[in-house]
Amino acid sequence: SQQGEEDPQALSIQEGENATMNCSYKTSINNLQWYRQNSGRGLVHLILIRSNEREKHSGRLRVTLDTSKKSSSLLITASRAADTASYFCATVINTGNQFYFGTGTSLTVIP
Amino acid sequence: DTGVSQDPRHKITKRGQNVTFRCDPISEHNRLYWYRQTLGQGPEFLTYFQNEAQLEKSRLLSDRFSAERPKGSFSTLEIQRTEQGDSAMYLCASSPKGRTYNEQFFGPGTRLTVL
Numbered sequence: 710s711q712q713g714e715e716d717p718q719a720l721s722i723q724e725g726e727n728a729t730m731n732c733s734y735k736t737s738i739n740n741l742q743w744y745r746q747n748s749g750r751g752l753v754h755l756i757l758i759r760s761n762e763r764e765k766h767s768g769r770l771r772v773t774l775d776t777s778k779k780s781s782s783l784l785i786t787a788s789r790a791a792d793t794a795s796y797f798c799a800t801v802i803n804t805g806n807q808f809y810f811g812t813g814t815s816l817t818v819i820p
Numbered sequence: 821d822t823g824v825s826q827d828p829r830h831k832i833t834k835r836g837q838n839v840t841f842r843c844d845p846i847s848e849h850n851r852l853y854w855y856r857q858t859l860g861q862g863p864e865f866l867t868y869f870q871n872e873a874q875l876e877k878s879r880l881l882s883d884r885f886s887a888e889r890p891k892g893s894f895s896t897l898e899i900q901r902t903e904q905g906d907s908a909m910y911l912c913a914s915s916p917k918g919r920t921y922n923e924q925f926f927g928p929g930t931r932l933t934v935l
Contacts, residue, residue, distance in 0.1 A: 713862075742923060751824070751911060751926035752863065797862045799924075806851070806876055808924065810862030 713798045713811030721817040728785040730814040732798030733778075741774055742799045743783050746813070752797065755783075790820045822846060824927035826912050832933045833902055840898045841930045845914030852895050853924060854887055855911040863911055869895060902934045 713734045722728055732741070740759045744752040758765045758774045758781065765772045771784040785792055795813045802809070825844045833839050845852050850871050855863035866885065868876040871892040884902075889895040899906055909931050913924035 744926075749909075749929075749931075751928045752913075752924075753926070754923035757923055799862075806853075806868045806870075807865045807878075808853070808863075809865070810855075812860075813862050 713800055713809060715796070715798060715811045715814040717814060718812070719815045719817075721819065722788055724788060724790055724818055724820050726788055728788050728792070728816055728818070730783050730796055730816070732781045732783070732811050734781075734798070734800045734809070734811075735779065736800075736802055738776075738800045738802055740801050741772075741781050742801070742808075743770075743772060743781075744797045744799060744810075746795045746797065748794075755796075785816075788816075788818045790818050792816060793818045824912055824914055824925050826910075826927040826930050828930055829928060830931045830933075832935065834935050835902060835904060837902055838898065838900045839902060839932065840896055841910055841912075841932075843895045843897070843912030843927060845894070845912070846916075846925055847893075848916060849914035849925070850892065850917040851915045851922075852889060853913045853915075854895070854897050855913065857909045857911055857929070858907075866897075899932075902932075904934050907932055907934045 716731045742757045743755045746752045756767045769786045774781045797813045798811045799808045827842045852869040854866040857863045867887050869889040884900045887897045909929045911929045913926045915922040915924045
């Protein structure tokens with residue numbers, strides 16, 4: 710079974726608005742990563758946040774991590790139509806090399 | 821193109837047939853992963869190689885599935901006696917040696933349809 714769950718499952722916003730999606734996980738992690746997947750394609754890495762970090766920025770992306778609540782959020786600011794995709798969080802636990810992906814949030818940005 | 825490549829991109833087969841997929845990782849990457857993804861779900865880990873050694877295998881992986889990476893470069897994933905439930909996208913990813921828990925670079929996937 711998958712470790713993470715994203716919320717909401719689907720999100721539809723207007724271009725220029727901010728999009729926030731959340732990820733909850735079950736066990737202690739080494740780091741958490743966010744990936745984007747366009748329909749029918751492979752995943753693309755967006756950002757990685759380590760367990761000892763609380764917030765990280767990359768361009769229009771902002772990621773937070775709360776290890777006490779076992780949750781993370783991804784904020785995309787000033788969204789564009791090209792941001793339309795599915796977004797997945799992936800947790801990496803301290804033992805082994807398995808990446809556990811969540812169920813994903815489907816984001817639609819309306820031009 | 822120096823990204824991860826997978827072949828074929830699409831495969832349609834009849835139930836009971838064997839299929840084999842190939843993944844060519846980024847050349848300097850020593851870690852290689854296989855995942856399965858069904859519609860509306862995230863990728864599900866299948867197996868992991870470091871160089872030619874298969875170090876981890878999902879407990880969910882039935883014995884009809886086998887993966888190899890004979891020379892530590894490309895990898896193959898074989899599914900024997902396919903079942904309709906095997907229909908999915910099979911994704912390959914690689915990551916570089918050195919630091920652990922690096923980001924993964926994904927290929928475009930092989931979409932399998934079992935009739």
